[in-house]
Amino acid sequence: MADNLPRSGQRVAIQVAQLFDTVVVDLGTSSARNSSPLKKRGIYRLSASVDCFIKRGGSSVVATTSDAPLWAKTYLDIFMMDKEYIAGIVATGTGKLYITEIFESR
Numbered sequence: 001m002a003d004n005l006p007r008s009g010q011r012v013a014i015q016v017a018q019l020f021d022t023v024v025v026d027l028g029t030s031s032a033r034n035s036s037p038l039k040k041r042g043i044y045r046l047s048a049s050v051d052c053f054i055k056r057g058g059s060s061v062v063a064t065t066s067d068a069p070l071w072a073k074t075y076l077d078i079f080m081m082d083k084e085y086i087a088g089i090v091a092t093g094t095g096k097l098y099i100t101e102i103f104e105s106r
Contacts, residue, residue, distance in 0.1 A: 050095030063087035
């Protein structure tokens with residue numbers, strides 16, 4: 001069965017992620033989350049412009065500085081269910097949290 005994946009110099013198929021919509025959350029010293037729940041279950045890439053702390057959950061999810069860290073200019077790929085939210089917070093200052101769908105689970 002043929003695939004359409006790009007090939008390395010050794011002709012090995014290279015898996016690549018397709019990026020879909022990105023949601024941006026403005027972060028500060030109070031917890032903030034995406035304003036609408038995620039529409040699809042699947043894999044999402046989280047990245048941030050500043051060091052922050054994140055937590056996933058329902059519409060009442062609140063992040064604290066004791067939650068999982070996400071360091072600036074790195075990324076974390078996580079599986080999310082539909083209707084979930086991501087909350088984020090920073091210890092000081094402000095920044096942005098980016099939530100990008102990279103794979104849709106069917």
